[in-house]
Amino acid sequence: MGYKFGLIGHPISHSLSPWMQTKFIELAQVNGEYKLYQGSPDELENVIKHLREMEIDGFNVTVPYKQVIIDYLDELDADAAKLGAVNTVVLRDGKWVGYSTDGEGYVQSVKEKYPNLLKRDISVLLLGAGGAARGIYRSLVQQNITHIDIANRSLNNAESLLSLKESDTLTSVLSFKEAEENLSTYDLIIQTTSVGMKPNVQDQVIQLNNIKENAVVSDIVYQPIETKILKEAQNNGAYVHYGHSMLIYQGQKAFEKWTGINLEVNHLTDELEQKLR
Ligand code: ATR
Numbered sequence: 356m357g358y359k360f361g362l363i364g365h366p367i368s369h370s371l372s373p374w375m376q377t378k379f380i381e382l383a384q385v386n387g388e389y390k391l392y393q394g395s396p397d398e399l400e401n402v403i404k405h406l407r408e409m410e411i412d413g414f415n416v417t418v419p420y421k422q423v424i425i426d427y428l429d430e431l432d433a434d435a436a437k438l439g440a441v442n443t444v445v446l447r448d449g450k451w452v453g454y455s456t457d458g459e460g461y462v463q464s465v466k467e468k469y470p471n472l473l474k475r476d477i478s479v480l481l482l483g484a485g486g487a488a489r490g491i492y493r494s495l496v497q498q499n500i501t502h503i504d505i506a507n508r509s510l511n512n513a514e515s516l517l518s519l520k521e522s523d524t525l526t527s528v529l530s531f532k533e534a535e536e537n538l539s540t541y542d543l544i545i546q547t548t549s550v551g552m553k554p555n556v557q558d559q560v561i562q563l564n565n566i567k568e569n570a571v572v573s574d575i576v577y578q579p580i581e582t583k584i585l586k587e588a589q590n591n592g593a594y595v596h597y598g599h600s601m602l603i604y605q606g607q608k609a610f611e612k613w614t615g616i617n618l619e620v621n622h623l624t625d626e627l628e629q630k631l632r
Contacts, residue, residue: 360387360389362416399423461575475500545573
């Protein structure tokens with residue numbers, strides 16, 4: 356009998372996780388399968404019951420269940436607790452343990468592409484304050500990056516990320532207009548909102564006219580791969596970081612939690628890019 360892995364969420368029929376996790380299973384040379392367990396909110400109880408009964412070894416959790424899954428867990432990792440969100444559940448000694456690998460996966464994806472970027476003294480601008488932004492913010496704080504500003508449409512939502520700071524973290528909450536005005540001070544700009552995602556490919560959350568030389572602009576949107584803001588970044592001479600690599604590395608970290616196997620998966624980033632172009 357091989358590993359049993361899967362994904363819960365709604366809707367998930369277009370998810371890339373089965374493709375990716377099946378590649379990981381092959382790369383690791385283990386027996387296993389990764390299946391979709393789709394269910395609407397009123398079917399969630401039944402889906403959970405089914406996963407318990409089949410003794411699934413591990414599963415990913417996506418929208419809209421990243422918070423509500425916590426009610427069904429036996430144990431929760433401290434960082435996932437702080438974030439209030441779980442994207443990976445592991446069956447360990449009969450217990451369901453919840454983790455969040457999104458932020459860690461994002462940081463790893465940046466390190467693969469720009470190994471020298473994430474230094475303590477850089478200035479980061481985070482655009483957006485949703486679930487993805489929370490995980491990324493927390494992981495940047497854990498990388499000892501002290502200056503991370505947050506710009507968001509709703510300033511209240513941005514302020515809710517401040518509970519994830521450490522004592523030496525310097526964070527200002529900004530409007531998008533203020534972020535544009537300060538743009539030349541940032542070494543890394545991370546776009547985490549849904550703005551620019553298909554079909555709204557002409558949308559862009561801020562303009563980059565004032566960008567610093569050699570800055571990196573990162574977008575976690577990967578449909579399309581080349582979002583409008585990334586095109587503008589390139590036109591302004593900045594470096595870019597595409598969103599699909601975060602997907603690969605959050606998945607790689609989930610696979611590691613389930614199996615203990617730390618796979619080298621960089622080539623899959625290129626494969627996924629071809630698939631999405
Ligand atoms: P995710 O889990 O993918 O991060 P989310 O939690 O729904 O998704 O967060 C969405 C983010 O995109 C938020 O920062 C949201 O801004 P608000 O906090 O002001 O709602 C941002 N967002 C979504 N649509 C937007 C739009 N049209 N303009 C600007 N920001 C937008």
